[in-house]
Amino acid sequence: MPVPDPVLEAAIAWQLRMGSGDATQADGAALNRWLSMHPDHRRAWRQLGELDAQFEAARGAAVRGVLARPRPARRLKKLGPLLGVLMLAGAALALVNREWPLADLGADYLTAVGQRQQVILPDGTVLDLNTRTAVDVRFDDRQRLLVLRRGEIHVRTAHPPGELRPFAVRTADGVLLPQGTRFTVRRDDDATRLAVYESAVEARPGYCAPAPAACALARRVGQGGAVSMRPDGVSDAAAADPDADAWRDGMLVVQNRPLAEVVAELARYRFGPITLKPEAAGVRLTGTVPLDDIDRSLAMLTRGLPVRIRNYAGLWLEVGAASGN
Template sequence: MTTDPMGRRNGPSQQVVRQAINWVLRLRNHAAHPSLRQQCEVWRAVHPEHELAWQRVQSLHSELTSNLRAVPGAHIALETLDNSARRLDRRQALKLLSGVALVGCAAWLGKDLGGQPWTADFATATGERRGFQLPDGTRLELNTHSAADLDYTSQQRLITLARGEIMVTCGRDPARPLLVRSRQGLFEGQEGRFIVRQDSDCTRLSVSSGRVVIRSHTGSDGAPIQVNAGQHYLVSASTATVAPPLDMDAGAWADGLIVTRNMRLEDFLNEVGRYRRGYLTCAASIADLRLSGVFRLEDTDRLLAVLPRTLGVQIRYRTRWWVTVERPA
């Protein structure tokens, strides 16, 4: 929930409100879908903030629609807009219906819908990290600028990673396996903790405890690949290979940290850049400098300020959003 300057709770976050609007639209457009309402109920049960946003959006939508129907001729416009919205995709429908039935609440819903992953069941903005306790006891952590969808049925529990990175802590349930799908792979968690990261051309799987089975690929014996605690895999559309030793702790971000081990400066800055907006890079002449340590993510400017003391470099701010690391002048 968001808070006022005195620290008091004043309602659900803008992101959760957008997700509630998405669920309202999905249910309106696909009311006959047998499992959609069940999935919505799972989303509502995950966190009290979800239920509060759902109730407020439902209440506000009904109130404003009723008020508008009291205006002569408005019912024809509303019916036309509603019928048109059913033929549009969800992003267009959101703009159309929120402009009519949710008019007057722009400040409450947020000023800018563009760029926010409003269609995802769970999402984070750049620099944000959030955790969710799912109804089955699974713990889901989202890293910066990440989005995931939940699809639970009586046969399976499926989490689809749309972008970014998630950490999943789960128990074993033979009757309903826990699956995580990325663009390149399908992974079954078998009691433990694992991390799935969606990069541009591959998926990275890191298992902290327990084991994970890569269901979408097979080993040399034709069987699904089992990944044990401490192992890391790179999964492309056609192959799954053991990843080289990592130069950072794959799951430290869940504690708000970057923990590096002899990591290249350029790679380190690319990682830090995931948690801030704008352009962050270094001069090619110092890209291969190495650093090890524990760095806190809550303030990336303060994090960068450590580099001159550890590597003897200088930080140059062309603007707040354009930062380069260079050799001292």
């Protein structure tokens, strides 16, 4: 079973810290506490250790070659730091790739961690990209298509006089066909989330034949509705959160939500992992949280909630109960 991404990111952050040469005894003790918190933590650390072992095997082969030459000790001293730097660089690259996947660098529009962008498309449609979002725009004489590779978008479709080309948004889970509307689309690991704020959108999961062919799995989502779409179907409609698109104004609006959900959402806007200790997960929050400086926003939460924040190496944040260890 794969290790969850946030856990692996935290393990990489720990590896970078412990291999930096600046790690203290307190860092070592904190690492041990983190390893003892959950089996997944130990599993992620073990997997990174196995990766290091592969580097060590490669280094061993190189060392054997060096030993056959004169003055091996001096050459080994030169080789060791270089390979150490390469291992740290590899871990750093893995972390960067998880925060900003290299495969998305060719997207037409791309936002980094914490970045937002607004684009006016050739037909006048207004496209807003949230954090960590990659979109391709494919407008031709037959279609107006957005391909959401990952992340979240807000779309306000335009209707120029004489425009006959259909407008669509495609994700790995299917196709969305707006009918003169304003809506948001979010591509999560397990599904595509759609929320409709004006008019309606037809959600056609991946198992459907291309429109206009009829499909029993398709669902029309009206104004104020929200669904999750996977290749094999669309969920029943629920009420859309009217504040879910507040990210366009740099805010997260929450109403009596558990801290576990709030932290998971804030983690999308920060480079580096945020972990939440179990005793703080149930703390509930109502309010508005700024998204432009997540570290500062979390620090503000400690003034009104029974929680505390620990910062490790300026990269990993741990949120726990104020009375916890």
